[in-house]
């Protein structure tokens with residue numbers, strides 16, 4: 001069958017799904033205990049999915065387990081707040097069949113995103129489907145009755161770089177470089193963890209490994225060998241900084257079927273090395289040539305996720321072309337924290353200037369890959385438009401908070417953070433619960449005010465206008481950068 005016929009059949013199948021979806025739409029209206037998104041928003045999203053309307057608005061809790069650096073298991077890396085279980089206390093089997101996962105499945109089956117899925121809810125409501133985490137789970141949407149079909153691992157923080165937007169919890173080098181003595185370190189995963197995975201591996205279609213730097217995390221090599229032995233067809237996706245390429249790495253790559261994502265935050269030596277401390281742009285480019293050849297030979301895919309920050313805001317137009325040169329798909333990530341590096345936290349005037357700059361750029365795209373990469377840049381511009389709108393709205397609200405004293409601002413912010421925890425302290429530190437979270441947050445604000453009263457007051461007023469999760473993440477991980 002030639003590709004034109006194949007394409008026509010796929011489109012026809014999609015159209016039939018659309019028709020069936022519209023026919024059945026009234027049956028999907030949830031009632032009772034759930035707080036669903038509006039049906040129009042759900043329908044609009046379903047119409048925009050690559051595969052057409054689907055049974056579930058998000059497949060993550062039905063197909064995936066994400067093992068995070070704390071040893072917590074969650075449905076996806078965007079929802080760290082709703083924990084399904086703890087690998088230091090429960091078996092994988094218990095977590096996959098536990099009450100917590102049932103609960104989030106039921107919520108999402110009823111279009112209710114209130115169990116920590118607010119990033120996806122926001123993206124659906126603002127029609128920013130491109131940046132929607134839930135969409136990436138459509139690629140493995142065949143639900144197995146008893147097993148996850150995908151697993152994502154973030155099991156260690158050994159890393160050779162100290163990227164400025166990282167933190168001590170995710171990079172041992174960052175901790176050392178920024179002398180962040182107080183930062184707790186994650187507990188290592190149990191010794192037998194790789195063996196625990198054995199019965200799950202035959203059912204996996206997709207695996208993903210992040211870190212730290214995954215190519216420096218020893219336990220991953222054991223898991224990759226198990227996958228190569230038991231289920232060699234299963235794709236192994238790794239998210240690397242691209243600087244570790246020795247014989248051990250090369251031989252692991254040869255044994256498995258690896259899809260490589262190389263995180264880049266700059267397309268020039270100057271920008272790259274300014275952000276990725278201890279990085280070496282020349283070595284990176286040499287390794288990228290090796291990875292390009294590897295993926296072409298193995299029939300896998302190379303992609304370059306770029307994370308635009310304030311420092312590269314005027315370089316983003318170079319990313320698409322850089323990726324195309326290595327036959328790589330470009331993707332643009334968003335950094336939400338630290339706020340001092342994030343673009344979305346810029347003032348409206350600055351965002352307006354950046355938007356005008358990027359709208360004036362002319363990116364050439366002829367091949368499929370170039371067109372894909374240019375499209376990612378176009379999405380980034382759309383995102384800037386949205387952030388500008390949000391910044392204007394936020395700035396109108398500053399006056400509401402300027403009337404309060406510093407103590408009152410601390411009270412307001414601390415109360416919001418404690419309420420956000422909902423009675424369950426979830427502070428982003430290891431397995432240990434901070435005994436007095438209220439005191440913990442208050443102390444941070446007071447300390448910052450002592451160090452720099454004017455700047456901290458301005459920051460607190462800004463924080464008052466942010467979504468509580470953003471405040472929570474900044475306060476628990478990044479206030480040392482203020």
Ligand code: SF4
Nearest residue numbers: 058076079117120134
């Ligand atoms: S809706 Fe979004 S945040 Fe929630 S589980 Fe799915 S991908 Fe994760």
